[in-house]
Amino acid sequence: MSVTAAKGFRAAGIAAGIKQNGAPDLALVVNDGPRRAAAAVFTANRVKAAPVLWSEQVMKSGQVSAVVLNSGGANACTGPKGFQDTHATAEKAGEVLGRGAIEVAVCSTGLIGTLLPMDKVLPGIETAAAQLSEHGGEKAAIAIKTTDTVHKTSVVSGGGWTVGAMAKGAGMLAPGLATMLVVITTDADVDDATLDKALRAATRVTFDRVDSDGCMSTNDTVLLLSSGASGITPEYDAFADAVRQVCADLGRQLIGDAEGASKDIKVEVVNAASEEDAVEVGRSIARNNLLKCAIHGEDPNWGRVLSAIGTTGAVFEPDRLGVAINGVWVCKNGSVGEDRDLVDMRYREVHIVADLAAGAETATIWTNDLTADYVHENSAYSS
Amino acid sequence: MSVTAAKGFRAAGIAAGIKQNGAPDLALVVNDGPRRAAAAVFTANRVKAAPVLWSEQVMKSGQVSAVVLNSGGANACTGPKGFQDTHATAEKAGEVLGRGAIEVAVCSTGLIGTLLPMDKVLPGIETAAAQLSEHGGEKAAIAIKTTDTVHKTSVVSGGGWTVGAMAKGAGMLAPGLATMLVVITTDADVDDATLDKALRAATRVTFDRVDSDGCMSTNDTVLLLSSGASGITPEYDAFADAVRQVCADLGRQLIGDAEGASKDIKVEVVNAASEEDAVEVGRSIARNNLLKCAIHGEDPNWGRVLSAIGTTGAVFEPDRLGVAINGVWVCKNGSVGEDRDLVDMRYREVHIVADLAAGAETATIWTNDLTADYVHENSAYSS
Numbered sequence: 001m002s003v004t005a006a007k008g009f010r011a012a013g014i015a016a017g018i019k020q021n022g023a024p025d026l027a028l029v030v031n032d033g034p035r036r037a038a039a040a041v042f043t044a045n046r047v048k049a050a051p052v053l054w055s056e057q058v059m060k061s062g063q064v065s066a067v068v069l070n071s072g073g074a075n076a077c078t079g080p081k082g083f084q085d086t087h088a089t090a091e092k093a094g095e096v097l098g099r100g101a102i103e104v105a106v107c108s109t110g111l112i113g114t115l116l117p118m119d120k121v122l123p124g125i126e127t128a129a130a131q132l133s134e135h136g137g138e139k140a141a142i143a144i145k146t147t148d149t150v151h152k153t154s155v156v157s158g159g160g161w162t163v164g165a166m167a168k169g170a171g172m173l174a175p176g177l178a179t180m181l182v183v184i185t186t187d188a189d190v191d192d193a194t195l196d197k198a199l200r201a202a203t204r205v206t207f208d209r210v211d212s213d214g215c216m217s218t219n220d221t222v223l224l225l226s227s228g229a230s231g232i233t234p235e236y237d238a239f240a241d242a243v244r245q246v247c248a249d250l251g252r253q254l255i256g257d258a259e260g261a262s263k264d265i266k267v268e269v270v271n272a273a274s275e276e277d278a279v280e281v282g283r284s285i286a287r288n289n290l291l292k293c294a295i296h297g298e299d300p301n302w303g304r305v306l307s308a309i310g311t312t313g314a315v316f317e318p319d320r321l322g323v324a325i326n327g328v329w330v331c332k333n334g335s336v337g338e339d340r341d342l343v344d345m346r347y348r349e350v351h352i353v354a355d356l357a358a359g360a361e362t363a364t365i366w367t368n369d370l371t372a373d374y375v376h377e378n379s380a381y382s383s
Numbered sequence: 384m385s386v387t388a389a390k391g392f393r394a395a396g397i398a399a400g401i402k403q404n405g406a407p408d409l410a411l412v413v414n415d416g417p418r419r420a421a422a423a424v425f426t427a428n429r430v431k432a433a434p435v436l437w438s439e440q441v442m443k444s445g446q447v448s449a450v451v452l453n454s455g456g457a458n459a460c461t462g463p464k465g466f467q468d469t470h471a472t473a474e475k476a477g478e479v480l481g482r483g484a485i486e487v488a489v490c491s492t493g494l495i496g497t498l499l500p501m502d503k504v505l506p507g508i509e510t511a512a513a514q515l516s517e518h519g520g521e522k523a524a525i526a527i528k529t530t531d532t533v534h535k536t537s538v539v540s541g542g543g544w545t546v547g548a549m550a551k552g553a554g555m556l557a558p559g560l561a562t563m564l565v566v567i568t569t570d571a572d573v574d575d576a577t578l579d580k581a582l583r584a585a586t587r588v589t590f591d592r593v594d595s596d597g598c599m600s601t602n603d604t605v606l607l608l609s610s611g612a613s614g615i616t617p618e619y620d621a622f623a624d625a626v627r628q629v630c631a632d633l634g635r636q637l638i639g640d641a642e643g644a645s646k647d648i649k650v651e652v653v654n655a656a657s658e659e660d661a662v663e664v665g666r667s668i669a670r671n672n673l674l675k676c677a678i679h680g681e682d683p684n685w686g687r688v689l690s691a692i693g694t695t696g697a698v699f700e701p702d703r704l705g706v707a708i709n710g711v712w713v714c715k716n717g718s719v720g721e722d723r724d725l726v727d728m729r730y731r732e733v734h735i736v737a738d739l740a741a742g743a744e745t746a747t748i749w750t751n752d753l754t755a756d757y758v759h760e761n762s763a764y765s766s
């Protein structure tokens with residue numbers, strides 16, 4: 001059901017010809033209101049793509065009527081012409097939909113450093129607008145795929161209101177945010193300040209804790225739009241929890257579809273002195289190429305976990321550290337623990353627990369293994 | 384000539400049986416004086432192997448008479464027993480050589496988290512001592528190899544004095560220091576404070592700027608020993624330059640032998656506002672898995688360079704950034720530059736220049752590409 005699960009939204013996904021292989025590459029999401037409140041979180045990368053720079057301007061009003069998304073080109077590092085193209089995209093959508101261009105957010109994904117074929121994009125917007133439908137969410141989700149092998153959607157319903165979403169992302173996933181485009185819609189009647197609060201609370205513990213390959217994109221965008229069409233204003237906690245659930249679900253789907261991965265790895269840091277320490281240690285473990293290779297080889301190489309912990313500034317004593325892999329405490333008190341041959345690593349999901357023995361805080365980072373397929377996928381052609 | 388190029392040193396390298404395949408695995412380096420001054424730099428990893436903890440104690444006196452090095456086991460994360468084993472190693476070498484154990488530095492390399500077979504190590508020290516020779520430097524260099532495909536040595540001579548060295552390292556190479564063991568010897572008559580100053584100045588711009596895979600070891604050790612046997616005390620600048628040359632030479636050899644690598648990549652950051660900015664940006668580029676895959680595929684994907692720069696806190700304006708790959712400015716003013724088809728990437732060495740257009744400082748970081756062979760080498764067996 002994707003972004004059209006919530007009432008008040010229509011969507012479409014079409015093949016505009018941006019991708020040379022003819023696959024779907026342009027999506028349109030429209031908020032029919034009555035409310036048009038919105039919140040957004042963008043990449044922390046200081047090199048921001050033109051659509052990010054534009055959408056940041058759009059967000060200043062807290063109002064979004066429509067979102068144009070394209071795959072097949074990131075429109076990043078494309079200079080003034082790239083920004084003009086994004087602006088023209090918003091103008092075209094505004095014109096076709098009868099809205100102001102400044103209410104149209106734009107998201108792009110694909111190769112960095114090439115201009116979009118605007119002779120395909122602008123007619124594509126007209127085509128997509130003609131196909132807008134209350135059942136178009138799936139097609140929109142399909143049209144934003146790049147190296148994704150599956151499209152990603154999530155829906156959570158409350159008492160009479162719904163939060164629905166679509167996401168794309170399969171590589172270049174790293175904190176602040178993970179590399180991806182996400183559009184979340186809701187018919188809950190919620191103002192932009194509340195949307196912003198709920199969205200930031202959710203992304204901080206979900207997308208910001210997905211780290212596929214340590215690489216941060218220039219195009220990351222997460223949008224949360226409210227139509228208010230249910231007429232119901234939920235309790236904040238219930239609404240925020242629904243947004244967090246949708247984000248967590250999509251974050252897990254992103255890791256599950258990470259480029260070349262054969263293992264999904266849950267890195268849980270426990271007994272940290274602070275949440276910041278737990279996140280820092282979790283990220284250090286999740287980014288350790290040697291560990292990621294070892295997990296690929298189904299090798300419970302806890303020495304590489306300790307090496308990674310040792311590079312952080314977190315509070316811990318080396319001789320109190322513990323590491324469990326799939327439930328077996330292979331490292332205790334910073335040294336050899338239970339027999340590593342007891343660790344069963346046959347399944348796709350691997351669970352690493354790092355015990356810092358320094359407090360009571362915890363954090364979980366999701367990552368995946370490093371494989372020859374990842375290398376192939378990112379070296380055989382420009383992406 | 385290795386560590387015996389300088390007068391006043393003897394060395395040996397033997398197969399003690401620590402490695403199950405019977406390859407050389409134990410080296411001994413002895414300083415016969417008259418001086419026994421020494422300096423050392425150790426890993427910045429907070430999880431330090433037993434031999435590092437021991438050698439840090441040894442260095443408090445600034446005197447080192449001998450170094451015992453073994454491959455086949457890192458003796459890291461091995462608890463109190465591991466430290467006792469290192470201590471017993473130093474005691475045994477001291478006894479055999481007629482020196483105090485506290486003057487014997489110990490270095491170990493290999494798998495983390497397993498105890499050394501002391502029934503092989505201790506007799507091995509006796510065997511090695513019996514084979515000590517002024518021509519034993521090559522054998523010592525061979526005995527410290529782990530996944531190295533070649534042994535690494537370097538020699539620079541001044542006016543009547545010499546600096547010679549051996550190194551091991553092929554993976555887990557990351558700043559602070561690169562993962563490796565290095566023993567540098569000199570017959571220049573230099574005190575421990577001067578050795579320390581020259582060594583730190585050298586490692587800061589050489590080993591600390593080698594970043595193979597972003598992973599920092601628990602065992603890194605660089606030792607610089609002076610016998611004073613030439614009777615000559617060189618000018619500081621000439622001596623420091625010789626030490627720097629040897630470290631730069633070995634650092635380049637480490638990258639040239641990095642696990643699975645097919646490309647050696649020189650990342651040169653220019654026109655930075657500060658040297659710290661240049662180093663931060665260089666490391667960010669050198670650690671970007673997507674870029675390292677692209678270089679493997681001979682793809683001059685400058686967008687990935689800009690993405691990496693964008694994650695740093697360095698001073699720059701996105702629309703003034705420039706990137707040259709093998710002499711072709713593929714990115715100018717943060718956007719498309721010269722034709723990327725002009726870039727010739729057939730050769731092993733690849734030169735990336737990142738121009739921050741923010742000042743006059745520069746720094747160079749060496750790294751290598753990310754390959755399926757790297758994944759295989761680090762997943763097919765525990766290492």
